[in-house]
Amino acid sequence: MRAVVTLVLLLALAFAIGPFAQGGRKVYISVDMEGISGINGDDQTSAGQAEYARGRKLMVEDANAAIRGAFAGGATEVVVNDSHGGQRNLLPEDLDPRARLISHSFKRHGMVEGLDETFDSILFIGYHARAGAARGLFAHTGSGIVRDLQLNGVAVGEGGINAAMAAWYGVAVALVTGDDTAVEEVQAIVPGVKGVTVKRAINTRAVEMLPLAEARRLIEAGAKEAVAAAKKPAPVRKGPYRVTMQFRDVTIPEVMSAFQELARPAPDTLAFQRDAMPEAYRLIRVLYRYVNTN
Numbered sequence: 001m002r003a004v005v006t007l008v009l010l011l012a013l014a015f016a017i018g019p020f021a022q023g024g025r026k027v028y029i030s031v032d033m034e035g036i037s038g039i040n041g042d043d044q045t046s047a048g049q050a051e052y053a054r055g056r057k058l059m060v061e062d063a064n065a066a067i068r069g070a071f072a073g074g075a076t077e078v079v080v081n082d083s084h085g086g087q088r089n090l091l092p093e094d095l096d097p098r099a100r101l102i103s104h105s106f107k108r109h110g111m112v113e114g115l116d117e118t119f120d121s122i123l124f125i126g127y128h129a130r131a132g133a134a135r136g137l138f139a140h141t142g143s144g145i146v147r148d149l150q151l152n153g154v155a156v157g158e159g160g161i162n163a164a165m166a167a168w169y170g171v172a173v174a175l176v177t178g179d180d181t182a183v184e185e186v187q188a189i190v191p192g193v194k195g196v197t198v199k200r201a202i203n204t205r206a207v208e209m210l211p212l213a214e215a216r217r218l219i220e221a222g223a224k225e226a227v228a229a230a231k232k233p234a235p236v237r238k239g240p241y242r243v244t245m246q247f248r249d250v251t252i253p254e255v256m257s258a259f260q261e262l263a264r265p266a267p268d269t270l271a272f273q274r275d276a277m278p279e280a281y282r283l284i285r286v287l288y289r290y291v292n293t294n
């Protein structure tokens, strides 16, 4: 009898603390800028430019819509990573006070800094199309110096690289927001990911935008639904990760070919491989961001 009582108590306890035993729902939100609702000019996305203050305000509104949605969808913890440019665009005083903020671009893992196995899902907010995409608003990968980036032979943009990082850590890519080309690009790589299109790219500079209130409402609803539905996957760790980076000119390949591990299959191209995706990510970031060829 005593054993039965103990068993019942243990079951009751396990039931009661069930959600906490799994650590709740931890959600990571990576916020870029070009695909934010209302962003329609590059003077809104660069610090010091005429409309930058407006751009930051638009960015935090989309971030807050995603945070509200994430909590409504069952998130118990939300971490936001500022993922654009100098990565100090989001003002903490304007951000939903329930979320923590990762800030500044001096990071190994850039747009997914701090992502690890403890997260259940990741949301890509304000994303844009990859370098070379014919029609995406401000299409680029990492920075403007990259012409094409391939991961295991497949051309990928920032969404694709970040999705590979999420897969490595076993985190579900649950939502992507941006223009139609950015959403379609991530949906082609991550089957079943929910997409919210906040604007239609007419070409790489012109867009047709949803009314702001509607775009934010869709982001909030999308985040809620995506977080509620997300199931944490098992990590996918299938190295080696082979990376080919083609640049817009030959200067970085010329300098970095000093490192014998970096192959130079063409004058404007570097190639390398790493067993772990985070290590590949780190080197990609070094190559487009931290090489001074002056």
Ligand SMILES: [Zn+2]
Pocket: 032, 033, 083, 084, 128, 142, 158
């Ligand atoms: Zn970007």
